[in-house]
Amino acid sequence: MPTVKSIHHVAVVVSDLEQSLAFWRDALGIPLQEVRDVPAEQAQVAFLPLSGGEVELVKPTTDDSGVARFLAKRGPGMHHICLEVDDIEGMLAQLRAKNVRLINETPRLGADGKKYAFIHPEATGGVLVELYQV
Numbered sequence: 456m457p458t459v460k461s462i463h464h465v466a467v468v469v470s471d472l473e474q475s476l477a478f479w480r481d482a483l484g485i486p487l488q489e490v491r492d493v494p495a496e497q498a499q500v501a502f503l504p505l506s507g508g509e510v511e512l513v514k515p516t517t518d519d520s521g522v523a524r525f526l527a528k529r530g531p532g533m534h535h536i537c538l539e540v541d542d543i544e545g546m547l548a549q550l551r552a553k554n555v556r557l558i559n560e561t562p563r564l565g566a567d568g569k570k571y572a573f574i575h576p577e578a579t580g581g582v583l584v585e586l587y588q589v
């Protein structure tokens with residue numbers, strides 16, 4: 456049976472990366488690991504890893520991506536929570552069997568080779584949930 460192992464990261468949509476880093480990095484003191492361009496998501500992402508999971512600050516780099524539309528519609532704020540699972544295909548099959556609405560029916564492959572898929576917020580009580588298999 457597929458298992459949820461941990462909270463992998465929490466993603467926050469931002470309009471101004473430096474302004475957000477002034478809080479997360481400078482005021483809270485979480486070390487910034489790197490800022491990376493993620494062309495697949497049309498975004499720039501700042502990674503602030505902690506031992507129990509990571510904070511990701513996501514800034515859209517175009518006007519028409521999903522993240523850009525989210526920012527335009529709702530403003531900066533919580534975007535998604537990501538759960539690490541041991542078997543993403545198995546978990547998607549389990550969710551489908553329970554009639555949970557998915558955004559990605561099959562896992563997408565990240566640039567780093569990790570598999571991920573999003574579950575529709577309609578099915579989760581309003582929270583966009585990402586599944587991740589490292």
Ligand code: CO
Pocket residue numbers: 464466511535537585
């Ligand atoms: Co994510």
